[in-house]
Amino acid sequence: xxxxxSISAGYGVSLDNAWPSILEAELRNEHQIVNASISGDTxxxxxxxxxxxxxxxxxDVVVIELGGNDGLRGLSLEALEENLAMIVxxxxxxxxxxxxxxxxxxxxxxxxxxxxxEEIYYDLAQDLGIPLVPRFIEAVALKDEMMQSDGIHPNxxxxxxxxxxxxxxxxxxxxxxxxx
Numbered sequence: 001x002x003x004x005x006s007i008s009a010g011y012g013v014s015l016d017n018a019w020p021s022i023l024e025a026e027l028r029n030e031h032q033i034v035n036a037s038i039s040g041d042t043x044x045x046x047x048x049x050x051x052x053x054x055x056x057x058x059x060d061v062v063v064i065e066l067g068g069n070d071g072l073r074g075l076s077l078e079a080l081e082e083n084l085a086m087i088v089x090x091x092x093x094x095x096x097x098x099x100x101x102x103x104x105x106x107x108x109x110x111x112x113x114x115x116x117x118e119e120i121y122y123d124l125a126q127d128l129g130i131p132l133v134p135r136f137i138e139a140v141a142l143k144d145e146m147m148q149s150d151g152i153h154p155n156x157x158x159x160x161x162x163x164x165x166x167x168x169x170x171x172x173x174x175x176x177x178x179x180x
Contacts, residue, residue, distance in 0.1 A: 001057050003046045003087065004037035004065030004101075007137060010159065011039045012148045017156045022163035023170060031174065034059060042069045043083035050087055054094045060177040061170065062091040064100045065136065071105035071117045081120045088128055097173040100125055101136035101166075131169055139165050 002008050002020045010018025015035070024033040036053045038045065046066045053059070064087055070080045084100070091098050102121035107114045118135075125132035137154075139161055140146040146158035154162060 001034040001036050001053055001059035001061070001096075002063045002065060003050060003053065004035075004063070005041045005069050006037075006039035006153060007068065007162075008035060008037035008063075008065045009039045009041075010035075010037075011153045012150075013154075013156050013159060017159055019154075019159040019162035019166065022160055023166060026163060026167050027170070031060075037065070040069060041066065042073070042075065043067050043080050043087070044070075047083045047087050047090075050090055054091065054096070058094075059096055061097045061099060061173045062087075063166070063170075064088070064091075064098065065103075067103045067117075067120070068105065068137070071103065071109075071114075074109055074113075077113070077116050077120060080117070081124065084120065084124055085128070088124065088130060097176050098128075098130040099133065099166075099169050099173055100130055101133045104135060104138060104141075131172065133166055133169055136162070136165070 008020055015021055020033045020035040034057045043066045067080055088098055100121060104118050105114050121132060140154045140158035146154055146161055148155050
């Protein structure tokens with residue numbers, strides 16, 4: 001189950017061309033990907049709907065791709081960290097494997113805020129012992145040919161790149177599930 005925002009919801013591309021769908025195809029449809037992502041979602045929104053997704057889908061793996069909208073809105077870093085930690089704890093309680101996508105934001109709010117924002121993901125991964133896809137969106141955000149004209153959302157090529165980036169992490173998570 002992918003719990004994300006517009007990046008994972010496939011804003012501006014068809015759902016079949018969003019990275020979660022591409023990832024499912026790369027897994028040869030042996031594993032179903034539930035894309036529980038909503039454009040504009042924040043970490044608090046993801047937290048508020050997590051339990052419903054856990055109950056409905058009973059996922060083996062939860063991929064957390066949230067926080068970008070928190071940062072773009074200048075929301076409290078403490079609240080972001082707390083929300084992400086609660087998502088991880090609830091998902092672990094449900095017996096799932098976790099993968100968190102490290103997010104970055106532009107330095108509009110200053111380098112201290114942007115740096116502290118990014119550090120939250122590294123700290124959570126290290127402190128809670130969960131895998132991190134470092135600098136998730138950076139893989140495409142710095143390449144104009146992989147971004148839509150808004151400069152925020154990946155185009156189809158960008159989504160392909162994100163799926164390829166996440167693929168080995170998903171395989172490792174599925175191996176951990178299989179070894180339980």
